Amino acid sequence: MNIVAIIPARYGSTRLPAKALVDLCGKPMIQRVVEQAKQSRLLNRVIVATDDERIAAAVRSINGDVVMTPASIRTGSDRIAAAVASVPEADIIINVQGDEPLIAPQMIDEAIAPLIDDDLVQVATVVKRIKTADELKNPNTVKAVLDASGDAVYFSRSPIPYLRDNVPIEKWHARHTYYKHFGLYVFRRAFLLEFSSWPEATLEKIEKLEQLRIIEHGYRIRAVVTEHDSIPVDTPEDAELVRSIIKHHETAGLK
Numbered sequence: 691m692n693i694v695a696i697i698p699a700r701y702g703s704t705r706l707p708a709k710a711l712v713d714l715c716g717k718p719m720i721q722r723v724v725e726q727a728k729q730s731r732l733l734n735r736v737i738v739a740t741d742d743e744r745i746a747a748a749v750r751s752i753n754g755d756v757v758m759t760p761a762s763i764r765t766g767s768d769r770i771a772a773a774v775a776s777v778p779e780a781d782i783i784i785n786v787q788g789d790e791p792l793i794a795p796q797m798i799d800e801a802i803a804p805l806i807d808d809d810l811v812q813v814a815t816v817v818k819r820i821k822t823a824d825e826l827k828n829p830n831t832v833k834a835v836l837d838a839s840g841d842a843v844y845f846s847r848s849p850i851p852y853l854r855d856n857v858p859i860e861k862w863h864a865r866h867t868y869y870k871h872f873g874l875y876v877f878r879r880a881f882l883l884e885f886s887s888w889p890e891a892t893l894e895k896i897e898k899l900e901q902l903r904i905i906e907h908g909y910r911i912r913a914v915v916t917e918h919d920s921i922p923v924d925t926p927e928d929a930e931l932v933r934s935i936i937k938h939h940e941t942a943g944l945k
Contacts, residue, residue, distance in 0.1 A: 691781040691782055691806065692734050692735075692779045692780050692781050692782070693732055693733055693734050693780070693781065693782045693783075693784070693802060694733065694734060694735045694736075694737060694777050694779075694780040694782070694783055694784070695727045695730070695733050695735070695736045695737070695783075695784040695786045695798065696737045696738075696739050696757075696770040696773050696774070696777075696783055696784070696785065696786070697720070697723055697724065697727065697736065697737070697738045697739065697786045697787070697788045698739050698740075698759075698766035698767075698769040698770055698785065698787070698788055699720050699723075699738055699739070699740045699745050699788035700740065700741050700742070700761070700763075700769070700788075701740070701741060701742035701744065701745060701761075702761070703924075705924050705925050706923065706924060706925055706926060706928075706929070708744075709789060709923060709924075709929075710740070710742075710745045710748075710788050710789070711744060711745060711748060712923065712929050714791055714923075714929065714932055714933055714936060715933055715936045715937060715940070718748045719788070719789065719791050719923060719929075720738060720745055720748055720749060720788055721748060721749070721752055721754075722791035722792075722936075723786065723787075723788055723789075723790060723791050723793065724736055724738065724749065724752065724754050725752075726790075726791070726792070726793045726794070726795060727786050727793070727795070727798060729795035730795045730798040730799055730802075731795070731799055732798070732799050732802045732806075733784070733798065733802075735755065735777070735780075736754070736755065736786075737754075737755040737756070737757055737773065737776075737777065738754060738755065738756050738757070738788070739756075739757045739759050739769050739770055739772070739773035740756060740757075740758065740759065741758070741759055741760060741761040741763070741769075742761075743758075746758060757773040757776045757777075759772045759773055760772065764890070765900040766785055766787060766788075766873070766900070767785055767875060767877075767882070767885065767886060767900055768886050768900075770783060770785050770882065770886075771882055771883055771885070771886030772886075774879065774882065774883065780879055781878070781879055782802065782805055782806075782876060782877070782878060782879070783876070783877050783879060783882055784798060784801065784802065784874070784875070784876045784877075785873070785874065785875040785876075785877070786798065786874060787873045787874065787922065789922050789923045789924065790872075790873070790874075790920050790921075790922055790923075791923060791932055791936075792919075792920050792921050792932060792935065792936075793872075793874070793920045794916075794918040794919075794920065796916075796918055797816050797872065797874060797916050797918045797920065798874065800816060800914045800916050800918075801814050801815060801816045801874050801875075801876045801914055802814070802876050803914065804876075804912040804914060805876055805878060808912075811910075811912045812877070812878050812881040812909065812910075813875060813876065813877050813878070813881055813882075813885075813904060813909070813910075813911050813912070814875070814876045814911065814912040814913070814914060815834075815842065815871065815872070815874060815875050815876070815901070815911055815912070815913055815914070816871075816872045816874050816913070816914050816915075816916050817834045817836070817842075817869040817870060817871050817872065817913045817914070817915055817916070818869065818870055818872070818915065818916050818917070818918070818919060819867055819868070819869060819870075819915070820833070820863050820868040820869060820870050821863060822863065823859060823860040823861075823862070823863060825863075825870055826849045826859065826862060826863050826868055827849060827859060829847040829848070830847070830924065831847075831870045832845055832846070832847060832870065832871040832873075832899060833845065833846050833847070833848065833849060833850050833868060833869065833870060833871065834869045834870070834871040834913060835850055835851060835869075836869060836913050840912060840913055840914075840915075841910040841911060841912055841913065842871075842901075842905070842910075842911040842912075842913045843905075844902075844905060845871055845897070845899050845901055845902060845905070846897060846899075847897055847898075847899070849862065849868070851866070853865060853866060869913070869915070871901075871913075872916075872920060873922070875901070881909075885903065885904060885907075888903055888907060890903065891903040891906040891907070892906065893905070893906050894906070921935070
């Protein structure tokens with residue numbers, strides 16, 4: 691199978707304008723995402739799908755692959771679907787978020803594995819156990835509920851499932867296994883194109899979570915539980931935190 695990662699990177703961002711080009715210790719964020727993705731063992735190719743020539747130029751400066759897409763596209767997965775036409779050889783497509791400069795290559799490989807192992811799996815993603823009350827309560831940390839088969843039942847910005855047993859929310863994660871979701875998606879080509887043809891769904895509009903479009907249409911999303919972590923960059927504070935982690939890793943000689 692030919693497996694391709696496409697990184698959606700738009701220029702506009704409400705909380706952090708031009709965040710794909712934010713400097714992270716001497717490199718623009720999009721470069722760091724590309725470099726992390728290229729360390730995956732299973733990917734045949736890494737492409738950036740963008741709406742802006744400035745982002746494209748940054749990628750080309752490191753000999754990266756770029757596909758230009760319309761600025762009017764609303765979601766990352768829809769931007770990837772628009773870019774797929776230029777990659778006819780791709781059987782499996784991975785949506786690696788353009789604001790995840792610390793994404794572990796192992797997470798990408800873990801997410802791909804279900805589609806290699808099981809022909810019935812059409813889409814997969816990655817989750818990690820929530821270990822703190824702050825994560826559980828944070829609406830920017832998306833929570834996932836899994837069924838007994840390891841498929842996602844629902845995603846929400848709220849702490850779900852709700853623990854009714856008169857337990858303070860600060861202790862919920864000690865009583866039940868809660869999962870946070872990473873915006874890393876792996877699609878079979880045909881399913882990605884079908885998914886992108888559907889209109890924005892009601893639950894997706896409410897939660898502002900594009901994966902709910904899949905759930906609402908009755909399809910299953912296989913969720914892989916990982917031990918790796920990542921920090922999305924949505925604000926200047928996030929960028930500063932990532933810079934401190936990169937500096938620590940560089941000082942310690944880590945990757």
